[in-house]
Amino acid sequence: MVSSRMTAVAVARRGRPPVPAPGPTSSSFTRIRIRSTADSHKGRSARSGMQGSGKEGTDMNGHRLTGKRQQGIAALEFLLTAPFLLLVVIAVSELGWAFHQYHTMTRAARDGARHLASHAINNSMGFIFLSSAVVQEASNLVVYGNTLGAGDPLLPGWSAGDISVSSPDPSHVTVNATYNYVPLVGQIPAFYGGEPVSMAFSMQSTVQMRAL
Numbered sequence: 001m002v003s004s005r006m007t008a009v010a011v012a013r014r015g016r017p018p019v020p021a022p023g024p025t026s027s028s029f030t031r032i033r034i035r036s037t038a039d040s041h042k043g044r045s046a047r048s049g050m051q052g053s054g055k056e057g058t059d060m061n062g063h064r065l066t067g068k069r070q071q072g073i074a075a076l077e078f079l080l081t082a083p084f085l086l087l088v089v090i091a092v093s094e095l096g097w098a099f100h101q102y103h104t105m106t107r108a109a110r111d112g113a114r115h116l117a118s119h120a121i122n123n124s125m126g127f128i129f130l131s132s133a134v135v136q137e138a139s140n141l142v143v144y145g146n147t148l149g150a151g152d153p154l155l156p157g158w159s160a161g162d163i164s165v166s167s168p169d170p171s172h173v174t175v176n177a178t179y180n181y182v183p184l185v186g187q188i189p190a191f192y193g194g195e196p197v198s199m200a201f202s203m204q205s206t207v208q209m210r211a212l
Contacts, residue, residue: 109205112207120173121212128173130165138163138175142175
């Protein structure tokens with residue numbers, strides 16, 4: 001009888017499903033999740049506050065820099081680079097202005113040579129004859145843009161005395177124009193104890209045409 005009872009109890013225990021181990025409840029999971037979310041929000045806000053403040057940073061060696069030190073370094077860098085930037089701006093402006101003046105002088109010399117070539121040959125003699133009237137008309141056309149010499153010169157400070165006319169051979173005429181370049185700035189200012197650099201120089205243009 002006893003052995004049959006023990007066998008029945010063993011069989012009953014074997015057929016019973018295993019009891020699960022105790023674990024955290026859903027409420028404990030909710031509290032842990034809320035706490036981790038709150039900690040992550042605090043970390044993000046702290047990092048964004050440090051980045052947004054902009055009052056501290058690090059230099060090349062990893063040392064922390066305050067806002068005043070960063071401003072001082074920026075001012076020093078500006079003082080060192082500003083003269084070079086100003087020099088580049090002046091050089092580009094002067095180069096453009098010089099190119100404009102040289103183009104104007106060359107075009108005017110070409111117009112004067114064309115006028116001289118069409119009036120240089122004396123029809124009665126059949127060879128080149130440069131009379132004073134023709135030379136004056138060509139010089140005025142180069143400097144003032146008209147044969148009468150009226151109005152302002154095409155370039156500042158230009159005069160008819162800067163134009164020379166000649167005939168190198170029996171069939172050609174030549175117009176030689178010179179002009180002293182008038183810069184925009186006048187001279188490059190001195191930096192770091194140097195001396196100013198003058199931007200003035202002389203331009204020259206020569207045009208030769210066959211007499212008609």
